[in-house]
Amino acid sequence: MTKKNMMVVAHRIAGRIVKEVGNYSIALGLALKEVWRQVKTYNKKRFGWEAIYSAASRLTTPKKSYSTSNVGGVPEWIIRKNLTTEETYAVLNTYPDVTFKKETEKAVLVDFHTDFGHVTMWCPKSVLVA
Known part of the structure; x- marks a missing residue:
């Protein structure tokens, strides 16, 4: 995947999560980290709409926190x-x-x-x- 394609996908993801994050530059930073993680982990060559939707939901869903019990x-x-x-x-x-x-x-x-x-x-x- 080229850097241009990675930036395009990151901007699409950032556009979806900007409301939850509150700042577009922070949303873009999170999206770039997610795109890079998926490229390195799964050796992705391109992103479809399903990958963009799932990445956006993964970034905006809070992680489980375990209780101290x-x-x-x-x-x-x-x-x-x-x-x-x-x-x-x-x-x-x-x-x-x-x-x-x-x-x-x-x-x-x-x-x-x-x-x-x-x-x-x-x-x-x-x-x-x-």
Whole structure:
């Protein structure tokens, strides 16, 4: 993709997100970063309207922020990172009994006994809440 095409696409994306950002130069900077990210990651040669729409929505949608809550000393973000969607739902939406099955120098094997069954995962000791 040529630099001219990248600028054209970036201006199209910036035109779509300028209302949410409030300033066209900031919107253009964000759009250029997004276009460059997609060119480098996906080796894109051209952008269609679908890519422009998805890039604009990606830039204007706020990212998920994880809460600082924990379950039995295990932070929520590590549960979301290491477990599947169903297991995460079971651990976070019930009141599980938490036991530590095994322990190594740097990690512990955590067992969550939920209403849906047992869910086990390894958790680094460095992230455990005291």
